[in-house]
Amino acid sequence: NQGIVIAIDGPSGSGKSSTAKGVARARDLRYLDTGAMYRALTWWMLDHGVDVEDAAAVAALVEQPVIEMGTDPSAPTVTVDGRDVAAEIRGKDVTGSVSAVSAVPEARALLVRTQREVIEAARRESAGIVVEGRDITTVVAPEAPVKLFLTASPEARAMRRSKEVRTSDVAATQADLARRDKLDSSRAHSPLTQTADATELDTTGLSLDEVIGLVVKLADEAG
Ligand code: C5P
Numbered sequence: 001n002q003g004i005v006i007a008i009d010g011p012s013g014s015g016k017s018s019t020a021k022g023v024a025r026a027r028d029l030r031y032l033d034t035g036a037m038y039r040a041l042t043w044w045m046l047d048h049g050v051d052v053e054d055a056a057a058v059a060a061l062v063e064q065p066v067i068e069m070g071t072d073p074s075a076p077t078v079t080v081d082g083r084d085v086a087a088e089i090r091g092k093d094v095t096g097s098v099s100a101v102s103a104v105p106e107a108r109a110l111l112v113r114t115q116r117e118v119i120e121a122a123r124r125e126s127a128g129i130v131v132e133g134r135d136i137t138t139v140v141a142p143e144a145p146v147k148l149f150l151t152a153s154p155e156a157r158a159m160r161r162s163k164e165v166r167t168s169d170v171a172a173t174q175a176d177l178a179r180r181d182k183l184d185s186s187r188a189h190s191p192l193t194q195t196a197d198a199t200e201l202d203t204t205g206l207s208l209d210e211v212i213g214l215v216v217k218l219a220d221e222a223g
Helices: 016-026 034-047 055-061 092-102 105-124 136-140 154-164 170-186 208-222
Strands: 005-009 030-033 067-070 077-080 129-133 146-151 199-202
Touching: 005 016, 005 105, 005 136, 005 208, 016 030, 016 129, 016 208, 030 034, 030 105, 034 067, 034 077, 034 092, 034 105, 034 129, 055 092, 055 105, 067 105, 092 105, 092 170, 105 129, 105 136, 129 136, 136 146, 146 208, 154 170, 199 208
Parallel strands: 005 129, 005 146, 030 129, 146 199
Antiparallel strands: 067 077
């Protein structure tokens, strides 16, 4: 597994984050949650009173915040200008605005560049890394030896996300996931797309351990 890159894409609630972290822990790899980077950038925009629907305003400011990611899968961290924002970026405000920010080409260009630097740093140190998001298999690391596209039924995804954010309103969660799916899949720049060279894994009827086991097997075969 020395220096291996495992790229995982999929919609929210498909099990990407838990799977990516579990695989990284199982094989002592680093872990990068690129969604957290878009969320961190969105948090900064909201904190600075920027209208996130104003793409030009967002584009003009993307270079301002310093976003740093800790890549230990057992304790991943995300800071903006030195402040720990791990909890705040999971809140309603950021979740409601992140698709608008992530549709801005300048925001994507900047974060993709940072993501590639993190991957390069891991490879230089022969560490290996699991990277998850929406455009990892297509844009950020299309050359990765292991590429996966995780899916699950809308109901299963809504159940999982509801548990994560501790709400009993599964219907509202499912509606929010559908809204973000639509925005993330239909945007002009690097939309969430499934390509033929990524292995599709439908996690609907599988436990987390089963999914992790399958991905670890693929990684071992590749690396
Ligand atoms: O994975 P998560 O739900 O935290 O991602 C939050 C949002 O960040 C997504 O809805 C999407 O708009 C954006 N995103 C993206 N490209 C990535 C990862 C996330 O556009 N690689």
